[in-house]
Amino acid sequence: MTAGGYFGRALVVDVDGSTATGTALPLSDEVLRAYLGGVGLGTWLLHRLAPAGVDPLAPEAPLAFVFSPLVGTPLTTSAKFAVVAKSPLTGLLTDALASSRFAIAGKLTGHDAIVLRGRAAELSVVVVDGDGARLEPAPELAGLPAAEAETAVRERFGRGWSTAAIGPAGEAGVRYATVSHDGRHAGRGGLGAVLGAKNVKAVLVRAATRAEVADPAAVLAAAKDLRERSFGPATSKYRELGTLANLLAFNAVSTLPTRNFTAATFDGAHRLAAEELHELRGVARNSCASCSIGCEHIYSRKGGGSQRMEYENVFALGPMCGVSDPDDVFAASARCDELGLDTISAGGTVAWAMECAERGLLGIADVAPWLRFGDGAALLRALDLIGRREPGLGELLALGSRAAAHVVGQGSIDFAPQVKGLELPGYEPRTLQAMALGLAVNSRGADHNRSGAYEADLSGEHDRLDGGAAHVAAAVGTEDRAAVMDSMILCKFLRGVFTEPFDEWAALLAPVTGWDVDAAELRAVARRIVAAKRAFNAREGATAADDTLPARMLQTPLELASGRTATLTADRLATMVAGYYAARGLDATGRPGPDAAADLLLDG
Template sequence: MSFSPARRHTVLSMAAGGFFGRALIVDVDARSASGTPFELDERVLRAYLGGVGLGTWLMHRLAPARVDPLAPEAPLAFVFSSLVGTPLTTSAKFAVVAKSPLTGLLTDALASSQFAIAGKLTGHDAIVIRGRAAELSVLLIDGDGARLEPAPELAGLPASEAETQARERFGRGWRTAAIGPAGERQVRYATISHDGRHAGRGGLGAVLGAKNIKAVLVRSATKVAVADQAGVLKAAKDLRQRSFGPATAKYRELGTLANLLAFNAVSTLPTRNFTAATFEGAPKLAAEELHEMRGVARNSCASCSIGCEHIYSRKGGGSQRMEYENVFALGPLCGVSDPDDVFAASARCDELGLDTISAGGTIAWAMECVERGLIDEPWLKFGDGQALLKALDAIGERSPGLGELLAQGSRQAAARVGHGSIDFAPQVKGLELPGYEPRSLQSMALGLAVNARGADHNRSGAYEADLSGDVNRFDGGAAHVAAAIGTEDRAAVMDSMILCKFLRGVFEDPFTEWATLLSLVTGWDMDAAELRAAASRIVRAKRAFNLREGATAADDTLPARMLETPLQLASGRTATLTADRLQTMINGYYVARGFDEAGRVSTADLPDLFLDA
């Protein structure tokens, strides 16, 4: 039965400009959904900014300690920010925050789309979902609250097709975030998608699937005001102009795939499950080659002026959006150099709803296990594109044997296989490594080891310092600690405001300029010092959540392969990262962050986290 109530257009009360001062807690049960307003103190909004920061605070307040991430009572939050709905470029983003079924720790992921704007304009700064529906359903939220509609006809569909059918059933005014078959089957690295973009890492699609929710539909019902409309418009015009400058030229011209040849040249392109850092097939997969031979279009996210999305033609018809991380993970990491195979694998991940980094990393680990005689699947070989596709299908279906094993991710799969296979599982805290070789990027090595989400390049982009030449990327030390903390703090603010990371290079004095933007929207008199304090608070709150869930300092490490096996470089020299060097950097990180020697947040810091507010 379809549901299409009259729409309401009102301006709800706000704690500050850009915010509504409330979250909606939606409990789904056997046949219905009930939404309860949850008031958000203005002090909390100012302390955590929105987005990932606010989502972290909500998990502290709403997630039962040690809860199973796939249990009905485990909350999943869609979180917005004060900037969503403003004309500021790249601000149409939403964060999804939950406890990860892949890592057992806090996870968050961002996506850009009109879902962010419509979700916020339901009149809430966050939408939190708990419970489990009796049958596969969709959840609808607008100005009249939340309601559940059975949707068994969407079972097994890719997220894009589920979105299309939901729009046909409920009307074009609804915006949809959906899961694919992998999320329904609770693959531990399943994604949530809207309009071809994905909140990808950590298995958030599995959390939604465990609630028997195929899709969340939101519809605008109100408006949100900003404190200084004229000031915001002026700032938006200025930021838009700067977004066309040299800091974003690479992304406009070739997209993130431009990194592939550059990383290959400096021996930091992980290849064949991190056994090498250069790939002989890299030129065939490079943006430069594909742009000339297959480039068909550029596209932009909602409310974005950069246009980093590059779309390429596929063999046999159709097209595919390609980025560095999915090409790295499904190409060099698995030894696959045929672009048609990599394109097809990326498309298969989109259809199934799989995180490409975790899928590629887990399959690459399995390929090495086959080489070592630890897994009896002789067809699964490095360099075989058809084997890659077969493995992805097995994962998406959770087929008995290999599919069920690999659906767990590389850490849990290694625990089952044993025989020392955890030593070469490409993961930190259970999250598979992105396309950056830690032994030749040692600021990044630290960032990957200590990050709350696990092996992550978006929450700790310390590779920026390594590749800039500001530090010796082969010899980690105190400068690398400062670099890792600096990039982690900047990411914490950008992910909470929320602004795209591709804008980071256009700000000459980031914290000051970001504080100005927030002041114009909210009316708060913010400065750089307050924003730096917020960044530190968000990082500490993430760690405090993980400590509550059982994390220890022992989790702050890298796979044994990175710490025991020197890396052969194209230049003929070797790069070595020892366990002692990494631990020295970690100890320096703890001191700088104010943690004790066991990596614990100081009890004196807890009042600053507003966890009792």
């Protein structure tokens, strides 16, 4: 008997020419309990369904929409899903989380995951409901932004469907294209390009059943308690100002990456700060589906319209590119939404190109002498070239900063802002050295959501400029907690609500599933998920040499306003990486050992 909250099967949809065939893949209770759902279950599915060494954009490369046992329950922030595939940007495992009605409708098709393989003969949509899967041609959607494609799909198929779609960048194969839905994005790693390579513009899902829980009364009681706690001080920052509240705080402690990590403070930060924009531009606050926090802040745009702004898109398209005019940053963020571009990778890649142009490096300066830090018009021009994958600069920057640096050469890889090919988020590693380790070892690449080690750096409990054993423990701990939250799935903004997180997560999971799960079991689940990610990457060619940071971070100290110098040497990072391997039970190459491999259930 399948546990509560699950259906015990994934739907594997094979697209071939003009048809789509859905086949049920049974998921045992042992596997579900070992990986939970979301990112964890998606990792297991990629091990099973992705051929070793597969090109991420090949027809046989799978892309999985993965749900969780909590989806469809009244637990706040649980309407989330994971998209998991091999990344065309990194060549490694990637996953992205998103919140929307798509999560609920997708699960209630009667599946714990929907996996796509193959390629359509023409631009099409995949339709999944209680009757299975089918393919519908949709050439009229070509070139549309994802939001417009969603509108067109609703007009054609009716309002009962939820849709995940790609924009022009996904169709063009930009390696950091997103999958979008309800105005939100599964953003990192190029998942939109994977869907575009299948000639699939959108996936439509419609609820056809319900997911039973083991103890409905206990689930309702837990949901009421969690909702009440979600209104407390741990989430007040997100309700009042949103994630953009981090901008001035990070600037004050010299951890706001500026002009491609050549500085850690930005003179124009106040113009982009939530505090100022809230007063001058704030028009609304919104929530994701099934969320009581309401972190989404909407601002008015010059010339009309509005735009949702978060810390990461403001950082990447503002300070990272030296742009301080909020109208330029708002316009660039809107352009990324329309094209379907990950704002972090887009901003990081353009910032790298700006530095190349200012240095006069051939391959950039000769074709884009106009590309300069601080020029908002140049930023918008570059984004348009990338989204259309225009020959020349657009084609080059569509590869991402690592691959583009290998084309340009001339030492430009040393300042390409990436780890394993994924562009760095808005955290300066030299002034946040637990985070530096988290960024270096993370399986997805430079990532702030799968490794929240900056929490330890900013807690005041450790010297954030002097990484050591305490920072290793912090990086491992935050990575473990993220692995469970991303697999149950719950929003990270709830993390401060839990004082004993593994115990409290077990208490949420038990009445849904009927399992006698406890904190010790969830800690083992976390370790298993992290190990399974690393095992997949090792299978695809990743080595210990990939667990590092750009040369700029390891060779160029930062002089801080406090009078201290932030220095992160290669030796210090290597020592922390070795400590991380030891704490994880990995061998010297960073791979899980034989005992861990046996625990991964990859053959079950």
